[in-house]
Amino acid sequence: MTVLHHPSDFVAAERRQYRLVFGVAFFVFFAFTVLARLLPRRLRPWAPAGGGPMSLIAEARAVTNRVLPFAFL
Numbered sequence: 001m002t003v004l005h006h007p008s009d010f011v012a013a014e015r016r017q018y019r020l021v022f023g024v025a026f027f028v029f030f031a032f033t034v035l036a037r038l039l040p041r042r043l044r045p046w047a048p049a050g051g052g053p054m055s056l057i058a059e060a061r062a063v064t065n066r067v068l069p070f071a072f073l
Contacts, residue, residue: 018072025068030060 033056036044054062 021071022064022068025071026060026064029063029067030056033060033063 037056
């Protein structure tokens, strides 16, 4: 167990935790994005944030950024 002695250590630990959760969530949503691209557009579970065509990575990042803050409420 790591002992945090300084407030900046706590911030750094939170930053690492957020990045880890973001990375895992990104790969999960990337897999869903790939599967959703195989479906017709009207059956996709979500629409791209910008409304226009997006790359797979941009779409997965947009969905992750939309959903992830709810994990830290």
